[in-house]
Amino acid sequence: MIKINLLPHREEKRKQLKSDFYGLLLLSAIVGALVVVMVSAYFSRELTTQNDKNAFIKKENAKLDERIKEIATLRQEIAGLKARQQAVEDLQGDRNQPVYLLDELVKLTPEGVYLRTLKQEGQRVVLNGYAQSQDRVAEFIRNLGAKSDWMYKPDLDDIHSAALQTGKDSKKVFEFQVNVSIKRPREKEEVASQTGETTVNKPGAP
Template identity: 45%
Template sequence: MILINLLPHREAAKKRRKEAFQVTMVMAALIGAAIAGGVYWWFQNQIENQQARNAFLTREIKQLDEQIKEIATIESEIAALRARQKAVEDLQADRNLPVHLLTELVAQMPDGIYITSVKQVDQTVEMHGMAQSQERVSELLRNISGNTPWFAKPELLEIVAANATLSPKDVRRVASFKMRFRLMRASDLKKEADAAEKAEKAEKAKLPKGNANGK
């Protein structure tokens, strides 16, 4: 009978398996380290790219802020120019206001009234006068309110009974009054006319076609 000792062979096989396992573990560790390094590098690259984009956006935002400031400056300059232009136009228009004031006062003044003083501040006119009766003052208010576009918002501030001395022997009982109204510029009249025209067109647009044509 032949006996074969297998113990050294088994030990050698076990040793080889152990060494193979260790090699596998080392390789797995190296591969894991390489994957981790690759992932870290990828994330680091993404972070650097994002930081570069953020820096680019920051520079662009600063440039836009400067442009916005320039635009705001330009807009303020344009607004100032428009304000100066309007002031010049108002001054040119106001040169004719005293003419319209005197012309319309003569046209709208009823008999039995005479003016003692007229004071104009900007577009507000304050007028003092004497009238034969309160009815004459009421007639003047109606004329100013409805007969001329150059006067607006008339207000009777005061009316009292007074004596008017025409001569040493002629003293008459009169109504002393004080009123205030607004003197309109030509630009104001144009705005009112445009607004009235728009309102009229809008009203006609609401009506049926038959009614708009008068049928």
């Protein structure tokens, strides 16, 4: 027997296809929403983790800044203590400078030169005196610059002829003023150590 389907099968097929299409569309929307939620949750977790790391780094940086400030303060205090210690050592060493200075002046002042006054201003000494000639003054300055262990950089500030009264007579001489720098004991020791020399204390030195 031959069966003939008189129902509108094409229309039914179209409805089925449309229903399947909407089902797939809904499933895709659900899957897309789940993906968006999962990705958002992942990035949110990563952002939270990164924020926690940033907060930790900021906290540690603040601690380091405080330690750096403490170290800088300690360095300043150490520098101040060293400066005060150096000042005390310089004062103790400077007590013997007049002895060394006078001892060297006796040795380095050539014949024909007479020192009238000696004045110390810090680490500079002003020498005033008389000389028989300008050559004697030049020799004196050379001695101060080349042969002295304690004096250096002599500078002739003034020289002029003058009349020196000796009893009833007057004698023509040259009056001069020389400025010269003097070393502290520690500076002399530093120079000696750099040149490989051995520092030997003079008689009366501590």
